[in-house]
Amino acid sequence: MLTAVLAIFATAFLAPTLTSRLKRSAGWVLALLPGGLTAWFLSHLATVDGGGALVQVLPWLPQLGVELAFRLDGLSLAFALMITGIGTAIVIYAGGYLHGDRQLPRFYLLLLAFMGAMLGVVLADDLVTLFVFWELTSFTSYFLIGYSHEAEESRDSALQAVMITGSGGLAMLAGFLILGHGAGTFRISELLADPAALQALPGFLPAMLLVILGALTKSAQFPFHVWLPNAMAAPTPVSAYLHSATMVKAGVYLLARTQPGFGEHPWFAPILISAGVATVLTAAALSLLQRDIKRLLAYSTLYALGILTLLIGVGTPLAAEAMVVYMLAHALYKAPLFMVAGSVDHEAGSRDVTVLRGLGRAMPVTWAVALAAGVSAAGLIPMLGFVGKELAYEALLSHPLPLAGLVAASAVMFALTVMVVLKPFVGRKTQAPKAPHEAPLSMWLGPAVLAVLGLTFGLLPDTLGQGLAVPAASTVFGAPLDFYLALWHGLTPALWLTLATVALGIGTSFAWRSLHQWLSEGTKEVRFGPAGAYAAWLTGIKGVAAWQTRILQSDDLRNHLLIILGFAVGISGFALLVTGGVPLAWTMERGQPHEVAFLVLVAVAALGVVRARSRLVAITSLGVVGFGIALIFISFSAPDLAITQFLVETLIVIIVALVLVRLPRSLLRDESGGRHRAMSAFVAVAAGLLITTLLWSVTSTPLDRTIPAFFEATSYPEAFGKNIVNVILVDFRALDTLGEIVVLAVAASGVYALLRHLRSNRQLEEDPDGPRGLAPEATDGSGS
């Protein structure tokens, strides 16, 4: 399974080259991989039959108990088949849809990477593995949604999607960590094996809520639904893929996956049922405002996601069955519907349902596919959608209120489907922006195959049932289920509800235009909703960021230092107060006369720093302070430390002096006011007191000899060096040193780049004074 995921990523990175090489046939060739994987997953239908699973575990971070664990059971297989099967159709379709697009190579890279990430999510059996792939889907979908990056709308939509699903993902990670640490394992199958033990974990409720939050944002449940319709800014193949089989289904997957463990908890069902119903109703209401085929379809996706969440919340065996069948039916009709919408847009040049008309004659195959998928979407005989819808109604018979909401919303969706698959194709031809003609093979083959599958499984539902739906539903329910799927159930209450839906739906489609107008006008003045909340949230975040940057990282270096020192003193002082202080004992011997002399030197120089008004004098005095301290190091026989201190002090004085002479003359003297000086003095004295206290407490406690003893004992025999300081630097702690020299190099590069930038700006302004330096050029000097 790891090989399958890695193969997709590898192909993704090869895709750009392949695409530019192969030109026209790129889509067909690249589709071989998802096609082959579909076949491979199909061959594992027997594995999951009867509750079996394929397991693969590789160590990843053994110290943290994190594994690359994969598990292919009924639910994973159902999702894997949707991801690779529909993915195959999408890859082929994109080759036709985006033919001639200069960015097609990049597109395939992102699409395949997204596919690999998605496959990783549904196969992962380790919470951390799942999270990593989950974030990868957010990340790649960001680029897919923002594919037309020249358009601002597209960039905003991509940002919105990644902000909402990304925040949810972080919440989910927190939940995962609570669960994983509590249980001592990150293996999903082990966690879910014992629901009672899982729910007894410390912090289970917050963890569950966080995980649900992550799933709800990903699946665009109310009130997080705003990003989904906006994600329509993506090219159609992406929308078709994200909506039918992937991205949004990841949230559904996580809920279905965790249902056996979470389902018993009293909060699980109410949250999911209310979120599901709210999403279904929101989708129905907002869909009436739309005219764009793709946006209409986006709201029908929301509706389907709402149903799935609702069914997972209900949690009965029948609901699990309905959820799996409805999900598969939805994938099989939503992908073709989106692709048809793309074809119409591509061939007729518009997606506005109020404009498009009479395309049926020019695009017969496309229309046939649209009709077949549409019948399934409307939940009519003989398609799989009918089976799914019937089961959903049946499963909800025990929940009358959600059922009523669902029937009403379904009626609107029926009308929506009519608008999408009938309206643009029938009637007299009107002026379309482009002369419509049939889409090429690559653009109708995939949707046609999927639509035919929807019909086949509608006529022979139990083929799908025994092979895939039973194992998948058993996984969702958490115990083996057995059921028989049939197209015709007789005159059940569900059938009456379907008939009622159809009747209401037909009525709604006739009233569509007036409803659309009435609602559009009624909501014109509405300013606040989830979309507004998102905008306010985004503005708020930016505001806070700007505010704290202004305060904490002001342009004034002195404020910078004041904040850093003040914070360090404050937090350490607080810790000292809270913990009751540190032991202080007078253990020092009387100093030698020369040591006292060094101390006096340091004190006098420090006074010089404070008193000096000229910055040059101040920095030189500071150098003297450093030299005095280096002398003290020598008298305590620490030559390495002393030499370093001498050299560093010298170089600092040189470098700061070089900077100072470049400042405007007015800045060479410190003219800051009394208030600033008082504040600085306060922080400086506090910092000094703190350091003194800390050093004093260090000398008051007996020195722990184990570390020095270790180095003394091992330095020469093991590292062949007698200078312990150096041996520590280059051998025992060489990794730290490596990190430090990297920091040095990065800092120098930063300084270089900044000064370079300043200089080129300066040259642009043609500074008449020219640069002032300490040294004149020794030779002819190119710099005047």
Added chain:
Amino acid sequence: MNSLILRTATRLLLTVLLLFSVFLLLRGHDLPGGGFIGGLVGASALALYAIAFGPTAAGRLLPISSRTLMGAGLVAAVLAGLLAALAGRPFLTGLWWTFDLGDLNVKLSTVLLFDVGVYLVVVGTILTMLFALEEH
């Protein structure tokens, strides 16, 4: 700084200081010194030259730019670590080779290569900043 005394003294001091810096680098494993201190001395020597004769002249003393020096140092340090990894030991483990050349007993090691890397990074870093400021 246009000072004859400084220039004359610098000419004499430069060689001595640079030699001393290499001396510090090489003896560092057993006696006070090492790559960091050696690098600081080397950088100070060139800084002195830059003050006396200007950064362009100081830059001309180096066969490669100070930024390349910095990069070479990082490469040397990482290479020292990777050699151990290639030999199947943990990254940055010290490997030692002893050569007997008659009276002379030469000890070479990846640790020394690492210290040379530190030396080069320190010299390169300081000179890069210094030259950037001076040329500014």
